Amino acid sequence: MPIKIPDDLPARRTLETEGVMVMRETDAVRQDIRPLRIGLLNLMPNKISTETQIARLIGATPLQVELSLLRISNHVSRNTPADHMASFYRPWDEVRGERFDGFIITGAPVERLPFEDVTYWDELRRILDWTQTHVHRSFNICWAAQAAAWHFHGIPKHELQTKAFGIFRHRNLVPSSPYLRGFSDDFVIPVSRWTEVRRADLPADSGIVVLAESEEAGLCLLDDTCHRSLHMFNHVEYDTTSLADEYFRDVSAGTPIQLPGNYFPGDDPRRAPVNVWRGHAHLLFGNWINEIYQTTPYEIAGIGSTSQAA
Template structure:
């Protein structure tokens, strides 16, 4: 289960302590195979936690994964150290000439702003378009999923009367989808957002709803024409992440269905970890089965559809 990440990235120590195989550059070269190149545009405030969460899931595969951490070219992250960003992240302007088998864009704490009011919106739109010519498969999470749907399809987001916050039951709507292979009919997923995308706004756009919740609505949408998955919720979250958000927000309403007996002093139980590994494992497997061997052919939709 190898993943290649920078030697001194803090997430490396976390993953090694969990038993995940993290490769050195020398070991990766010795295998003499082409790794799957996965890029991660990390827009979340806590960079280190998000790096570990996603590297954990991307690395839980028999395939060799090479993870590249990417940042916006001009935007300066306010909640991450400049040294960390300089040491481990490459600006998108530096990688835009390269090709990736997979590319992940995270959520961001700008959800209640209009998309056009986000200071890096123009560059993000360029990145979305770039995924169509330089990326084989993309995975957009939470706000990034809403933003990509708005950019590609004009699908709006809608403000919620109160935050959808907690762990909610979801159902698989397309068990035959390669992305839902092995999923239960009913499963739990963490949700943390102030806005939503509505099913009626997707009609006639070639989009398929894969996962949905009666309580919190759409969760996972497939956009096959663009090689994209849109995940509005947070299977990648650690057990403690919702608790940290609850404390960060001044101990407002409790996250639903999360603390035992709704007691914030009680430890939460992670009921979604296995499905997180399933989704990411299925996504990586689908990339491996369909990506061109030659990097130069990645992003050419005519070849991928052949």
């Protein structure tokens, strides 16, 4: 089954050219099926690029998925056209009474700020609590993963001396996890962050399982079983050129930045990078969607009840 997104969302054209099955809204309403409802709280500056990356990954499953684009209620995006936000995004306040099978919260360019200094921190805390009563399973990415770890468990983030930036090898620590089904023993993932969460800070009684870790880049993927959440500290969803875009942006702005490690062939930024993580990105999101499908209540109203599957 295809992914259902608005007919005129820019991501539609990109996904259709890539061969991803995209369902028209008019066709979706005629099917006698309950699609999986996935919410995307998009905190990234370039929202169009990020929504395309996420839609590409959740649209590759054989299940029908309905993607809802959400934003922080009282925060105005400065990097995405206002008409795009008005046409395709709903403020969280408008959907807080609704339920979702899955919910994704992206990274945000605020990781060097203390959590409490982020202008929308109070609302994000309410959203994280809301996921425990209105969402079956959550997927938090980069800064959102750090924010969830801090909010739910008091796990701090630590600033790095230099940015963790590049493509790094990670070890599959729990091959039996349903989320790592089909994964290689080790795999590469893009990393782009100034802060980290450390294994030593994970509370022993938290129920957190470390699924993937890198000798160079540290913790990567946590299964927060008590909160039905995955915390991904890196950017498995990135496009081939995402790290290059960040590198050249900083170079143009005069911001000190090192070459992303293991990324440009021969460390030559004039040469096009090669995507060697795409397969595992699809596998991770596919496994997450499948786990939702296997365990979510048949009636969406049952999400959040004490009897739902953990």
